[in-house]
Amino acid sequence: xxxxxxxxxxxxxxxxxxxxxxxxxxxxxxxxxxxxxxxxxxxxxxxxxxxxxxxxxxxxxxxxxxxxxxxxxxxxxxxxxxxxxxxxxxxxxxxxxxxxxxxxxxxxxxxxxxxxx
Amino acid sequence: xxxxxxxxxxxxxxxxxxxxxxxxxxxxxxxxxxxxxxxxxxxxxxxxxxxxxxxxxxxxxxxxxxxxxxxxxxxxxxxxxxxxxxxxxxxxxxxxxxxxxxxxxxxxxxxx
Numbered sequence: 001x002x003x004x005x006x007x008x009x010x011x012x013x014x015x016x017x018x019x020x021x022x023x024x025x026x027x028x029x030x031x032x033x034x035x036x037x038x039x040x041x042x043x044x045x046x047x048x049x050x051x052x053x054x055x056x057x058x059x060x061x062x063x064x065x066x067x068x069x070x071x072x073x074x075x076x077x078x079x080x081x082x083x084x085x086x087x088x089x090x091x092x093x094x095x096x097x098x099x100x101x102x103x104x105x106x107x108x109x110x111x112x113x114x115x116x117x
Numbered sequence: 118x119x120x121x122x123x124x125x126x127x128x129x130x131x132x133x134x135x136x137x138x139x140x141x142x143x144x145x146x147x148x149x150x151x152x153x154x155x156x157x158x159x160x161x162x163x164x165x166x167x168x169x170x171x172x173x174x175x176x177x178x179x180x181x182x183x184x185x186x187x188x189x190x191x192x193x194x195x196x197x198x199x200x201x202x203x204x205x206x207x208x209x210x211x212x213x214x215x216x217x218x219x220x221x222x223x224x225x226x227x228x229x
Contacts, residue, residue, distance in 0.1 A: 004160070034214060041125055044161070044205065044219040057215070093160045097214055106214050108153075108160030 002028045004096045006109035013084055014117055021079045021112045023094030029074035030096030034106070035067075038091040050077045084116040120144055123206055123220035132229050136193040140206035140220045143187065147208040147218075150182050152191045155203045155222065164204075165191065196227045 003026040013019050023033055031052050036044045048069050050056045056069035068080040081088055093111040097104050123140045130136055138152075148169055153161035165180040167173045167189075173180045179192040189208070193200055203222040210216060 006160075009158075032214075041221060043121070043221045044207075046215060046217075049215045091158075095160070095214070104212075104214075105163070108162065110160045111158065113158065 002026075002096070002098050002105075002107045004030075004094065004107045004109040006092075006094060006112050008112060009110065010113040010115075012115045012117065015085055016083055018080055018082045019084055019114060021081075021092055021094075021114075023077045023079070023096070023109050025075045025096040025098070025107070028096065028098045028107075030077075030098060031074060032097040033071060033077040034095045034097070035069060035077075035079050036093045036095070038093060038111075044093065047079075081114065084114070086116045089114055089116045120218050121206065121208060121220040123223055125221055125223060127224040127226060129226045129228060130196055132196060132198060132227055134196050134227075136196050136200070136225060136227075138191040138193075138204050138206075138223050138225070140189050140208075141187055142189075142208060142218075144208075144210065144218075145184075145187065146210035147184075149209045149212065149217075150180070150189050151207040151217070152178075152180055153205040153207060153219075154200075155205060157202075161205055198227045198229050201226045 005024045007022045033050045035047045047062045048056045048058045050071040058064045071077040095108040150167045152165040155161040170184045177194045181190040205222040206220040
């Protein structure tokens with residue numbers, strides 16, 4: 001299957017600081033990438049849909065000014081958690097949508113674990 | 118009532134056992150059904166994809182969808198320790214990934 005990487009794999013930061021998470025599609029061009037958040041023993045929750053070259057579409061309840069998404073190229077999307085607080089501690093997962101003949105497939109990155117102290 | 122319900126487990130079985138994982142849902146518009154496997158501290162990977170009702174088999178894995186009961190299942194035959202992971206069901210009314218609803222996952226341990 002296709003490969004999606006995330007960096008960093010884990011990060012610890014102080015409350016009030018900003019954290020940037022990168023999501024890269026390594027062997028395909030992803031015109032659309034998705035950002036999810038997953039709390040322990042809970043479902044993956046979609047935060048936003050990111051399309052290359054345009055503004056991200058945020059899900060209801062997700063603050064766009066707090067979770068800044070940039071999709072500057074077909075292989076890179078970034079999520080910046082601004083002024084992070086302990087309640088932002090979670091597992092953040094991105095996915096890339098790869099067009100295939102006859103349909104599309106979604107490939108997930110390995111996730112980034114964020115701990116805000 | 119949540120749109121997708123899944124018993125979180127944990128489920129522990131001996132190696133070689135048949136494993137049955139299930140999800141129920143409330144939205145009758147769901148037509149696309151998926152099962153993902155997620156290893157600890159990793160992203161989900163797609164195992165099975167089914168459209169509408171019926172069965173689908175892939176190696177040791179069989180996915181079943183019963184739309185009349187709003188119930189889907191994943192069966193794992195001859196379970197292996199490497200199957201130990203969290204299994205997420207997911208479903209959608211359309212082919213748009215931004216409309217997919219995930220279950221919370223069932224944690225499975227296969228004991229050697």
